[in-house]
Amino acid sequence: MIKNYFITAIRNLRRNRSFTLINVFGLALGISAALVLFKYVMFEKSFDQYLSNYDRLYRFTKRVESPNLIDLEGGVPNPFAQSFMLDNPDLGIACRTFYTGENQLSVQGASDNWIHYQQTDGIGFADSTFFKLFDYEWMIGDSETALSKPKSAVISTSLAEKLFGVTDGGYDRVLGKEVKMNNELTVFITGVVVDPPKNASVPFKIIMEYEAVAEIFDFYQPESWTSTSSNAQVFFLANENVTKKQIEAVLPELGKKYIPESENRTTFHVQTIAEMHFQPEFNTYGSTAIDSDIITVPIVVGIFLILTACVNFVNLSTALAIKRAKEVGIRKVLGGHKGQLIFQFLGETFLITLISVLLSIGIAELVITNMEDLLGHKLSLDLLNDYSLLAVVVTVIIGVTLFAGLYPSFVLSKLKPVSVLRGKGQSAMSGNIVTRRGLVIFQFFISQVLVICTLVVISQMKYFSNSDLGFEKESIITFPLPVPDGSKLQVMRNELISFPGVENVSYAFGSPLSTNNIGSTFGYAPLETQGQFDVAYKVIDDNYLDLYGIELLAGRDIKKTDTLTEALISLEALKLMEMNDPNEAIGKEISSGFAGPKTVVGVFKDFHNKDLKEKRDPMVMVRYPGYYYEGALKFSGNESETNDLIAALEQTWTAQYPDVLFDYSLLTEEIMENYEEEANMLTLFQLFSGIAILIGCLGLYGLVSFMANQKKKEIGVRKVLGASVGQILNIFSKEMLVLIGVAFLIAVPFGYYIMDNWLSGFEYRVGVSVWVFVAAIGFTLIVGVITTVLRSMKAAVSNPVDSLRSE
Numbered sequence: 166m167i168k169n170y171f172i173t174a175i176r177n178l179r180r181n182r183s184f185t186l187i188n189v190f191g192l193a194l195g196i197s198a199a200l201v202l203f204k205y206v207m208f209e210k211s212f213d214q215y216l217s218n219y220d221r222l223y224r225f226t227k228r229v230e231s232p233n234l235i236d237l238e239g240g241v242p243n244p245f246a247q248s249f250m251l252d253n254p255d256l257g258i259a260c261r262t263f264y265t266g267e268n269q270l271s272v273q274g275a276s277d278n279w280i281h282y283q284q285t286d287g288i289g290f291a292d293s294t295f296f297k298l299f300d301y302e303w304m305i306g307d308s309e310t311a312l313s314k315p316k317s318a319v320i321s322t323s324l325a326e327k328l329f330g331v332t333d334g335g336y337d338r339v340l341g342k343e344v345k346m347n348n349e350l351t352v353f354i355t356g357v358v359v360d361p362p363k364n365a366s367v368p369f370k371i372i373m374e375y376e377a378v379a380e381i382f383d384f385y386q387p388e389s390w391t392s393t394s395s396n397a398q399v400f401f402l403a404n405e406n407v408t409k410k411q412i413e414a415v416l417p418e419l420g421k422k423y424i425p426e427s428e429n430r431t432t433f434h435v436q437t438i439a440e441m442h443f444q445p446e447f448n449t450y451g452s453t454a455i456d457s458d459i460i461t462v463p464i465v466v467g468i469f470l471i472l473t474a475c476v477n478f479v480n481l482s483t484a485l486a487i488k489r490a491k492e493v494g495i496r497k498v499l500g501g502h503k504g505q506l507i508f509q510f511l512g513e514t515f516l517i518t519l520i521s522v523l524l525s526i527g528i529a530e531l532v533i534t535n536m537e538d539l540l541g542h543k544l545s546l547d548l549l550n551d552y553s554l555l556a557v558v559v560t561v562i563i564g565v566t567l568f569a570g571l572y573p574s575f576v577l578s579k580l581k582p583v584s585v586l587r588g589k590g591q592s593a594m595s596g597n598i599v600t601r602r603g604l605v606i607f608q609f610f611i612s613q614v615l616v617i618c619t620l621v622v623i624s625q626m627k628y629f630s631n632s633d634l635g636f637e638k639e640s641i642i643t644f645p646l647p648v649p650d651g652s653k654l655q656v657m658r659n660e661l662i663s664f665p666g667v668e669n670v671s672y673a674f675g676s677p678l679s680t681n682n683i684g685s686t687f688g689y690a691p692l693e694t695q696g697q698f699d700v701a702y703k704v705i706d707d708n709y710l711d712l713y714g715i716e717l718l719a720g721r722d723i724k725k726t727d728t729l730t731e732a733l734i735s736l737e738a739l740k741l742m743e744m745n746d747p748n749e750a751i752g753k754e755i756s757s758g759f760a761g762p763k764t765v766v767g768v769f770k771d772f773h774n775k776d777l778k779e780k781r782d783p784m785v786m787v788r789y790p791g792y793y794y795e796g797a798l799k800f801s802g803n804e805s806e807t808n809d810l811i812a813a814l815e816q817t818w819t820a821q822y823p824d825v826l827f828d829y830s831l832l833t834e835e836i837m838e839n840y841e842e843e844a845n846m847l848t849l850f851q852l853f854s855g856i857a858i859l860i861g862c863l864g865l866y867g868l869v870s871f872m873a874n875q876k877k878k879e880i881g882v883r884k885v886l887g888a889s890v891g892q893i894l895n896i897f898s899k900e901m902l903v904l905i906g907v908a909f910l911i912a913v914p915f916g917y918y919i920m921d922n923w924l925s926g927f928e929y930r931v932g933v934s935v936w937v938f939v940a941a942i943g944f945t946l947i948v949g950v951i952t953t954v955l956r957s958m959k960a961a962v963s964n965p966v967d968s969l970r971s972e
Contacts, residue, residue, distance in 0.1 A: 175516075185517065188478050191863045192521035192569075195474025196561060197528035198856050199467035203557050204533060205540055206463050209455060212364045212442040216300050221257075222438040223401040223412060225249075226447050227393065230430040231686070231699040233741060233783065239447040240395040241433065243387050246292070248423060249399075253415050257403040260298050262367065263290040263378045264396045264450040269826055270371070271345040272328045279345065281826050282327060286451060287361075287370030288346070290378045298402045299367055305336045306356020312374045318344060318352035321360040321370040344371070347647060348824050350380040363542050366442055367400070368451055383792075390423050391758075395448050401435070409435060429686070429696040466853055469611045471561065473860045476604040478514070478569040481863070507571075514570030515562075522562050539845045602904055608861040609908035609945060610915075615854030616941045617916030618923075622847040624931045625924065628777070629840045632929070635772025636677045637714035641799050641832040642811065643676055644818060649793040653821040657796070660817045666802040666810060669712040672793035674704035677713055677772050678836055681795065686758035687785055689742045698741050701774055701782040702759050704792040710769070712799050719747035720767030723788045732763040736771045737783035755785075763787065776839035777929040797832070858945070862952040865901065869957050894957055901953045902946070909942045916941070 179185075213219060225245065229236040246259040265288045271279045296308035304322060311319050320339070325331040329339045336357040345351045352373050361368050379385045386392045403412060416433040424431045436444060445454040530546045537543040548555050646654070649672075658670045675681030683704065686697035707725045710717065723731045734742075734750060744750055747768035757763050763785075773781050800810055815827045837844075917933055924930045 184481055187863055187866070188481055188517050189521050189524065191477040191481075191860050192474045192518060192565065193524040193528060194856055195470040195477075195860055196522055196565070197525035197532065198853055199471045199561070200525060200529040200546065200554070200558070201533050201536070202463035202467035202470075204529070204544055204546055204551075204554055206460055206467075207551070207553055208364060208542060208544055209442070209460055212453070213366050213438045215362055215364065216438070218298060218300075218402055219438060221403045221405075221407075222298060223403060223409065223435045224438065224441050224447075225259075225399045225401060225416075226434045226436055228432045228434060229699070230696070232694050232696055233698045236684075236699060237446045238393060238395055239449060240393045240397045241399050242390045242393050242423075243385070243397060244390060244423070245419075245433070246399045249401075249415075249419060252419060252422075255404070256407050256412060256415070257401055258294050258297055260292045260294045260400050260402075261290075261375050262292075262295070262369075262398050262400060262450075263375065263382070263394070264369075264398075265289070265381070266451075269347050270324075270328060271348065271824070273343065279824065281824065283826050283828070284324075284371075287321070287324075287368055289367075289369035289371070289450070290373045290375045291369070292375045295372060298400055299361075301358035301361070304334075304357040304359065305340065306358070308356075311356040312372065314355070314374065316350070316352045316374055316377050317355045318371055318373040319356040319358055320344070320354055320372075321358055323360050324370050325357050346373075347381060350377055352377060363544075366438065366449055366451075366453055368453075391425065391428055396450075398450070400438075409437060429699070466615075470853065470857060470860070471565065472568075473608045473611050473857055475565055475569040476608050477860050477863045478517070478565075480601050480604055481866075482514075482569075511566060511570045515566045518562055518565045518569070521565075522558060526558070539848055541845070602900075605861075605865055605904050606908045606911070608857075608865075609905050609949070610912050612854065612857040612861040613909055613912035613941050613945055614916045614919070615850060615857050616944060617912065617937060618920055619847070619850040619854050620937045620940055621916075621920040621924070621931075621933055622843065622850055624934065624937065625927070626840065626843060626847055628929075628931045629843070630837065632777060634678065634836070635715070635770060637712075637799070638678075638832050638836060640801060641676075641712070641797055642814065642829055643679075643795055643797045643832055643835065644814065644827070644829040646672065646794050646796055647822050647825045649791055650821075651790055654790075654793060654796075657817055657821055661798055661814065664800075664810060664813055666800045666806055668799045668801060669708055670796065670798045671708040671712040672706045672790075672796050673709050674792045675795050676797060676832060676835070677703075677715070677774060678776070678832075678839075679795065682774065682782070683759060683792075686756075687738065687741070687783070688756035689753070690756065692743060697756070697758065698738075698783065700738055700741075701784050702757075703774070703784055703786045704789050705786050706788065706790070706793065709786075712797060713772075715772060716770040718768050718770055720751045720765070723766060723786070725788075727788050729760040729787050729789050730763055731766045731788070732757070733767040733769050733786040734765055735769055735784040737781065738785060739768055741783055757785070759785075759787070760789075776836075778839075778927050780928045858948055862948060865904075865949060865952050866955075869901070869953055894954060896957075898950065898953055898957075901949050905942070905945055905949050909938075909945070912941075913938055 213222070216222060224239065225241050227238045227241050229238070243261070246261045250259050267283070267285045268288050269281055270284045270288075271281045274280045291312060293310075293312040295312060301308070301319075306319060311317060320328070322331075322336070325336055325339050328344065329342065331339060339354050339357060342354050343351050344354065350373075360370060376387075379387070382394070384392065384394060401412070403409075412435045416435065420432050436447070441447070441449060442454050443457040443460075445452075445456055447454070526546065526548065533540075533544050533546060546554060548558065654672055658672075661667055661670045674683065683702040684699065685702055687700040688694070688697045705723075707722060709715070710722055717733075718736070720733075723733060732755065734755070736747070739745075739747060739750055742750060742753070742755075750765045750768055753765050754762055755765060769786070771781060771784075774784055775781060798814070800807070802810065811829060814829065818827050916938075920933055924933070
């Protein structure tokens with residue numbers, strides 16, 4: 166019997182090839198998109214779960230309350246780990262870590278010359294206890310002693326290949342070899358480990374002995390409880406049966422004991438390694454943390470895409486059911502009962518679903534392996550090893566078969582053989598039109614919600630791109646400075662300013678929107694506030710204001726010869742001093758956590774020192790040549806002249822720093838990199854809304870097909886009575902307009918709520934404009950009209966004789 170069902174199913178699918186292809190294509194499209202989204206979600210949820218101590222690993226965090234803000238930090242003061250261990254030796258093992266991101270690594274070549282490599286990630290420092298907390302597979306070396314000696318280092322297999330060319334497993338050849346970092350720190354290799362997996366929150370590829378960080382980090386203060394780098398983080402391996410509550414309980418006393426009373430209120434906290442990945446407000450190495458809400462969106466979109474594909478299947482199947490009405494009648498007359506018919510039609514659905522899933526696996530694998538830029542990770546479905554995703558695939562097959570197959574199966578199995586064989590199959594099916602209309606409304610509801618979301622994201626991205634940031638950003642090139650050597654910087658400036666098209670050159674700690682801020686405190690004695698304000702300090706030179714077009718509202722620029730005694734303050738900082746007139750602040754003395762008190766000599770107009778997702782900080786500008794770590798030049802010229810200028814800049818820069826690889830950025834591109842996550846979201850919304858609309862159009866095609874079959878004789882009569890093609894098309898178009906209109910009315914509040922909630926996460930944002938909804942309904946109507954006309958045209962131009970000859 167099953168063999169008979171299978172043969173019958175194959176025959177029916179082959180007999181109705183166009184419907185089969187549309188069903189398979191629609192399901193494959195929806196399922197493949199969902200698989201990509203589900204894989205991404207599973208990957209994000211798998212972060213750090215490979216660690217054997219996953220349930221006992223923690224990270225310490227810090228919360229600082231100042232009068233103007235609350236600062237949450239993943240970094241803690243350098244003495245924290247040792248002090249915690251001394252005060253609480255029975256709780257576990259603490260380990261200091263430090264991450265530096267992109268840097269230059271150099272090794273000696275065959276002729277003793279140093280060969281330089283740019284390493285964009287994975288450079289870190291750690292205590293010798295690091296390998297007790299984090300699992301690495303050792304190729305050579307001893308985890309107990311590898312970081313016990315000063316300036317010792319362990320590298321990954323990928324770095325062993327990159328730096329030393331080891332591809333044959335001979336890692337013993339790199340032991341004892343020297344690696345130089347930024348021409349400042351030289352370490353020697355004591356071990357080689359396999360690279361950490363992609364889902365690691367601590368993705369170190371070279372791990373150097375912790376105290377060596379003093380040679381490359383100017384702000385390293387080993388005994389200071391008042392200075393913290395966000396890159397200096399302490400991880401903790403709790404002993405067996407030690408709970409998070411027990412660790413948290415001892416932290417208040419630690420803060421009271423070591424943080425000076427003069428400091429802003431500072432408290433320490435602890436988070437599990439699992440919490441760390443979903444709390445991006447505390448920085449993580451490599452910025453891998455994401456908001457937990459982001460995980461929800463792909464799950465919901467994936468489920469909706471599968472549902473729209475199922476709805477599409479139901480519509481097409483019931484449209485086809487009219488053709489199969491007589492088959493059902495004959496089977497019932499020959500003794501077939503309802504259960505057998507349901508089983509047969511579910512079997513056909515299962516076959517289509519299975520083919521669709523197999524096709525979707527191939528499509529999803531092809532797509533996901535080419536979406537590294539969008540997802541931030543190079544992923545693969547890897548179904549044979551990912552049992553969770555395999556379970557999802559099996560669930561999808563069963564779920565889609567039941568959801569998409571049950572309704573058409575019950576509709577067909579309920580047909581009465583007498584009615585069907587008398588030619589009344591169409592009228593027997595007419596009662597299901599309301600259900601099919603509801604299903605099409607659901608499809609276009611999903612499509613229009615996604616279109617609304619896409620249009621809002623486009624509006625916000627345009628806002629990011631076109632907003633006035635309070636400083637000039639066009640035609641500015643920035644470049645790092647390895648060593649702030651005054652004589653070298655002056656030579657470079659003299660050469661650069663002489664190049665055609667160069668208007669100005671400036672040196673600073675960072676550009677206006679650079680993340681290179683020095684966070685410290687600021688106070689004004691007459692206010693008598695509790696604690697000091699938190700502000701961002703910018704280290705500038707005498708050309709900074711002019712190059713970036715930053716406007717002075719009162720006073721003058723800092724003297725060229727000054728060092729950390731004069732200051733410029735922003736309007737936001739002026740408000741903290743409870744002043745309204747910029748001139749009132751000139752000559753006033755402010756207290757500062759950055760090199761002592763200063764005299765205000767000028768007030769500048771506020772600009773954005775952070776991306777538009779965050780509120781701008783109150784700012785203080787000071788002059789200190791020892792912190793000039795970034796150069797900038799402003800130029801004018803076309804693309805060809807710009808390329809010539811960059812080549813000349815590289816030549817000038819290399820003459821001063823011959824042992825360092827040259828790098829540069831266009832400030833406009835650097836700024837837009839801050840919104841890479843939103844740009845990726847826009848691309849994904851465009852992709853998935855396109856898929857949803859395409860599947861929705863297939864569903865609409867199915868409904869129009871059903872109507873065309875149902876109204877076949879009506880259309881024939883109308884044409885005999887003189888109805889034109891346009892009037893026939895109008896019958897179908899009115900139906901489509903009503904369905905899309907109803908879907909739109911439902912989609913508007915949902916779309917508004919979702920995107921208004923999303924926009925609330927930005928400090929500076931657009932509103933949800935009415936034009937977004939106008940554009941959404943307009944676009945959907947155009948797509949719907951085209952789909953309807955393409956299918957109904959066949960019915961409109963058909964010969965009425967064909968439909969009426971049996972009457």
